[in-house]
Amino acid sequence: MIPHVLNYILFLPLIGAAAVLLARRSENAVRWTGLIFSLLTFVLSLELFFGYDPQNPAMQFVEKMSWIPSLNVSYHLGLDGISMLLVVLSTFLTPIVLISSWKSIEKQVAPYVALMLVLETAMIGVFASLDTFLFYVFWELILIPMYFIIGIWGGKDRIYATVKFFIFTMVGSLLMLIAIIWLGYYASTQPGGVFTTDLLLLMDIAPTIPLDIQSWMFAAFALSFLIKVPAFPLHTWLPDAHVQAPTGGSVILAGVLLKMGTYGLIRFNLQLFPEASLEYASVLSVLGVVGIIYGALVSMVQKDVKKLVAYSSVSHMGFILLGIFGVTVSGMQGGLIQMLNHGLSTGALFLIVGMIYDRRHTRMIEEFGGLARQIPVFSTFFMIVTLSSIGLPGLNGFVGEFLILIGSFESTVLGSIWYVVFAATGVVFAAVYMLWMYQRMVFGVSRNPENEKLVDLSAREIGLLLPIVLFIFWIGVYPGTFLSKSESTVQRVVEKLEQVQKGEAITTTVPKP
Amino acid sequence: MNQLLTDTLNIAPIAGTIVLSLIVIMINALKKKPFQAEYWVSVLGIAANIALAVWTFPVRGTAFEGMVLTGGFASLTSVIFLVSAGITIILSRDYIEKIGLAHGEFYHLILMATVGMMTFAAGTDLVVTFIGLELMSVSLYALAGFSRRVAKANEAALKYFLLGAFASGFFLYGIALIYGMTGSTNLLVIAQNIAAYKAEPLFLVGAGLLLVGFAFKVGAVPFHMWVPDVYEGSPTMVSAFMSTGAKASAFAALLLVFTATFDFDHASMNTVLAILAVASMLVGNIVAIAQSNVKRMLAYSSIAHAGYMLIGITAGGEVSMAGVLFYLISYVFTNLGAFGIISMIENAEQQGTDLENFRGLYYRRPLHAVLMGVFMFSLIGIPPLAGFFGKYYIFIAAIEKGYTWLTIVGVVTSMISVYYYLRVVVLMFFQTSEETTRPAVAIDGTVALLISAFGVLIVGLFPSIVLDWMGGLF
Numbered sequence: 001m002i003p004h005v006l007n008y009i010l011f012l013p014l015i016g017a018a019a020v021l022l023a024r025r026s027e028n029a030v031r032w033t034g035l036i037f038s039l040l041t042f043v044l045s046l047e048l049f050f051g052y053d054p055q056n057p058a059m060q061f062v063e064k065m066s067w068i069p070s071l072n073v074s075y076h077l078g079l080d081g082i083s084m085l086l087v088v089l090s091t092f093l094t095p096i097v098l099i100s101s102w103k104s105i106e107k108q109v110a111p112y113v114a115l116m117l118v119l120e121t122a123m124i125g126v127f128a129s130l131d132t133f134l135f136y137v138f139w140e141l142i143l144i145p146m147y148f149i150i151g152i153w154g155g156k157d158r159i160y161a162t163v164k165f166f167i168f169t170m171v172g173s174l175l176m177l178i179a180i181i182w183l184g185y186y187a188s189t190q191p192g193g194v195f196t197t198d199l200l201l202l203m204d205i206a207p208t209i210p211l212d213i214q215s216w217m218f219a220a221f222a223l224s225f226l227i228k229v230p231a232f233p234l235h236t237w238l239p240d241a242h243v244q245a246p247t248g249g250s251v252i253l254a255g256v257l258l259k260m261g262t263y264g265l266i267r268f269n270l271q272l273f274p275e276a277s278l279e280y281a282s283v284l285s286v287l288g289v290v291g292i293i294y295g296a297l298v299s300m301v302q303k304d305v306k307k308l309v310a311y312s313s314v315s316h317m318g319f320i321l322l323g324i325f326g327v328t329v330s331g332m333q334g335g336l337i338q339m340l341n342h343g344l345s346t347g348a349l350f351l352i353v354g355m356i357y358d359r360r361h362t363r364m365i366e367e368f369g370g371l372a373r374q375i376p377v378f379s380t381f382f383m384i385v386t387l388s389s390i391g392l393p394g395l396n397g398f399v400g401e402f403l404i405l406i407g408s409f410e411s412t413v414l415g416s417i418w419y420v421v422f423a424a425t426g427v428v429f430a431a432v433y434m435l436w437m438y439q440r441m442v443f444g445v446s447r448n449p450e451n452e453k454l455v456d457l458s459a460r461e462i463g464l465l466l467p468i469v470l471f472i473f474w475i476g477v478y479p480g481t482f483l484s485k486s487e488s489t490v491q492r493v494v495e496k497l498e499q500v501q502k503g504e505a506i507t508t509t510v511p512k513p
Numbered sequence: 514m515n516q517l518l519t520d521t522l523n524i525a526p527i528a529g530t531i532v533l534s535l536i537v538i539m540i541n542a543l544k545k546k547p548f549q550a551e552y553w554v555s556v557l558g559i560a561a562n563i564a565l566a567v568w569t570f571p572v573r574g575t576a577f578e579g580m581v582l583t584g585g586f587a588s589l590t591s592v593i594f595l596v597s598a599g600i601t602i603i604l605s606r607d608y609i610e611k612i613g614l615a616h617g618e619f620y621h622l623i624l625m626a627t628v629g630m631m632t633f634a635a636g637t638d639l640v641v642t643f644i645g646l647e648l649m650s651v652s653l654y655a656l657a658g659f660s661r662r663v664a665k666a667n668e669a670a671l672k673y674f675l676l677g678a679f680a681s682g683f684f685l686y687g688i689a690l691i692y693g694m695t696g697s698t699n700l701l702v703i704a705q706n707i708a709a710y711k712a713e714p715l716f717l718v719g720a721g722l723l724l725v726g727f728a729f730k731v732g733a734v735p736f737h738m739w740v741p742d743v744y745e746g747s748p749t750m751v752s753a754f755m756s757t758g759a760k761a762s763a764f765a766a767l768l769l770v771f772t773a774t775f776d777f778d779h780a781s782m783n784t785v786l787a788i789l790a791v792a793s794m795l796v797g798n799i800v801a802i803a804q805s806n807v808k809r810m811l812a813y814s815s816i817a818h819a820g821y822m823l824i825g826i827t828a829g830g831e832v833s834m835a836g837v838l839f840y841l842i843s844y845v846f847t848n849l850g851a852f853g854i855i856s857m858i859e860n861a862e863q864q865g866t867d868l869e870n871f872r873g874l875y876y877r878r879p880l881h882a883v884l885m886g887v888f889m890f891s892l893i894g895i896p897p898l899a900g901f902f903g904k905y906y907i908f909i910a911a912i913e914k915g916y917t918w919l920t921i922v923g924v925v926t927s928m929i930s931v932y933y934y935l936r937v938v939v940l941m942f943f944q945t946s947e948e949t950t951r952p953a954v955a956i957d958g959t960v961a962l963l964i965s966a967f968g969v970l971i972v973g974l975f976p977s978i979v980l981d982w983m984g985g986l987f
Contacts, residue, residue, distance in 0.1 A: 137896040151943040174924035
């Protein structure tokens with residue numbers, strides 16, 4: 001055990017960003033500095049994965065320091081099974097993203113690498129915060145680097161896309177800010193209470209809020225998270241942002257940023273407002289199912305492969321939403337594993353789309369064809385990732401979707417099989433749009449002579465896809481490695497909601513450090 | 514005699530600044546060579562006065578038989594005004610040299626206005642408050658028209674003077690009515706029987722008239738008409754000084770008179786304040802979208818920010834006072850920085866202050882563009898910058914007093930404001946211009962900007978530094 005390891009993991013990328021700016025004269029020095037810092041962070045975060053004890057119900061790797069004493073705001077970090085996996089996902093994807101931009105980012109290299117590292121700190125901070133104020137700070141901090149990454153290094157319509165992204169997110173988060181303040185105020189109205197932003201304390205206090213007010217609080221948090229997920233009908237910023245963002249930006253956006261939304265729903269909505277969660281579980285599940293089908297249908301008609309992948313995200317994230325709001329252990333476990341899956345598969349898809357775009361400077365499906373003969377290695381990786389995204393048994397996607405469907409089927413909160421029936425059609429649609437896209441691009445005859453000149457993947461590109469593929473198989477064959485880490489945490493979350501559902505007193509509280 | 518000396522020492526920052534301004538004007542009159550002695554004397558003198566303000570901080574009480582506050586609140590606000598004046602002076606040097614008006618009068622007027630601000634914000638007698646208000650205003654009228662050969666500057670000065678004089682009239686009439694009702698102009702005396710007065714219509718009318726005067730000075734809707742024209746026409750750093758120092762002192766006085774002394778829980782008065790707040794936030798933020806000149810945009814933005822602070826005034830109570838004061842501190846750093854950058858770019862490139870002049874700034878002057886970005890994000894209220902914590906604190910106060918709906922109006926208008934602040938960032942970073950030359954900018958100005966940005970960051974990251982100072986202030 002390294003003492004204070006979470007502190008190091010959180011701030012190492014930030015120090016890296018400063019180091020990158022100091023080294024800005026030489027582009028290679030910048031790239032290497034950024035990579036070394038992100039790899040170091042990843043290595044440290046392995047300590048989180050292996051050091052995490054699933055049997056311990058308390059938050060682990062806790063860091064606590066008073067920050068603004070007069071408002072009881074503290075710098076309070078800690079991980080449970082859910083957030084630990086997401087932190088590791090973030091630290092895993094960041095070095096991959098930096099390697100992927102090695103060649104494709106040519107202008108303003110130092111700011112790009114620095115912003116990516118700042119983004120990494122903010123992402124880790126979002127998942128690790130146990131203080132609502134601290135959480136909000138990181139949540140908003142995410143916006144700034146992403147805004148610049150899309151705005152400076154993005155495509156033709158980048159300004160429209162990035163401003164839309166910024167405003168959508170702001171709209172949600174400002175209402176959440178009011179809810180955060182109101183929660184602190186509510187804590188101060190309790191007997192012997194003071195204004196607080198301590199999440200663990202609020203988890204005990206907030207469930208006692210009367211349902212009508214709880215619903216408003218629930219809505220304020222949910223709006224912010226649903227925009228981020230993004231759930232239908234709040235998803236319109238996503239295709240724009242994804243298509244205009246540079247490859248690295250898309251990977252982080254899909255891989256980690258969207259998960260902040262679903263993570264927030266579990267951490268805040270379910271645990272702070274159990275009564276309202278049960279009340280509105282069916283509404284959110286319906287949004288999830290609509291997202292699954294809508295995203296799939298829209299993907300089917302896309303001509304731009306990046307846009308197709310972007311809309312497929314809407315569909316996949318709909319599954320996660322359904323898994324969470326079925327309020328069953330298997331559903332939520334499936335949702336969590338699907339968060340990792342989506343980060344890996346869709347991240348890899350964006351990387352692959354980026355690789356072909358770097359070569360051909362187009363992403364139109366009709367421009368390609370017959371890639372299998374020209375660039376076989378590329379096509380093989382593309383195949384594996386495509387199948388993983390569809391949910392082929394033996395690969396990661398299957399595990400998540402299967403658990404989610406089982407969970408919603410069992411769910412007493414939803415109490416209807418129609419959710420599963422409709423959601424399952426999404427699996428079929430996914431096969432249609434992904435395989436059709438793959439067939440048009442990779443098989444058949446080339447529709448453009450330019451394709452004859454394509455060169456296959458370089459060692460660098462293979463090197464950055466291999467680790468992702470490894471985990472695609474790993475989760476597909478033996479998901480237990482990851483599920484066992486989060487199981488006890490998920491069980492406690494579900495148990496708390498079940499107690500509320502039955503009208504019993506809540507006994508599952510997270511022990512305070 | 515002894516008492517006089519003690520009292521003078523207790524109001525050392527005010528006395529010190531008066532002396533400083535006199536020294537500056539004397540140097541100006543006596544010097545022969547065109548050397549910037551006034552500039553350095555002013556900057557160093559302000560630094561010394563900030564030290565005096567910190568030194569007098571523990572002496573909480575009143576001086577001159579309850580006429581003026583000492584220590585605590587007065588010291589803290591004095592520091593705000595002195596910082597504002599100091600940064601304004603540093604960033605103005607280049608400008609007044611370029612327009613050929615590098616005379617000591619400029620520094621003298623800034624310092625006199627600062628004395629006015631300190632007096633305005635420390636007066637515990639409405640007459641002293643009024644003297645402070647007038648001293649500040651008259652100096653600012655002259656400063657607004659300082660570039661006297663520019664037609665727009667003349668327009669700004671005249672407009673500001675005419676409307677300002679009118680507002681002073683309201684203020685004075687309010688004092689007269691309150692005196693008629695209470696038999697005193699001293700806030701401490703009035704406070705003793707305030708519960709009885711608050712029910713009296715005459716007192717309410719007097720307070721209402723005072724409020725008109727205050728609302729004019731802070732630039733709250735519907736008393737905001739002068740703000741865009743005056744900010745646009747005045748020298749850029751004078752606009753900065755008005756939007757930070759003058760606004761801060763009006764708010765500080767408003768806190769002292771309304772929140773601390775009158776302490777209205779009267780529904781009608783709170784409704785009036787809430788209407789002012791909502792109207793300012795809405796009008797300021799919506800009209801700012803339509804502006805193509807950055808100074809006008811920031812003028813409307815400053816109207817909107819007055820609205821946010823008025824939320825705190827509406828809510829009342831100690832948390833609100835701390836919240837408004839904190840907001841002022843964060844706003845002073847942020848807005849001085851934003852105006853400072855506009856002024857530097859305007860001076861160096863001689864291109865005016867349209868939004869278009871900021872196109873591709875990052876690729877010409879990365880440091881200045883990044884700093885401007887910091888100030889814009891702080892004005893939006895993105896953590897961990899100072900602007901965010903200011904809003905957070907005011908919203909806490911409002912929610913605790915049951916004004917959740919006002920905070921919702923606050924965040925909805927903040928969302929609107931995102932659009933126009935981001936436009937500046939978009940132009941600076943995401944677009945390129947043909948402009949490739951980059952004439953040098955003044956070093957001392959850049960240092961002042963860095964200090965502002967540092968302030969925005971530190972106050973945002975570690976608000977406790979400021980909050981500890983304010984602990985038990987009220």
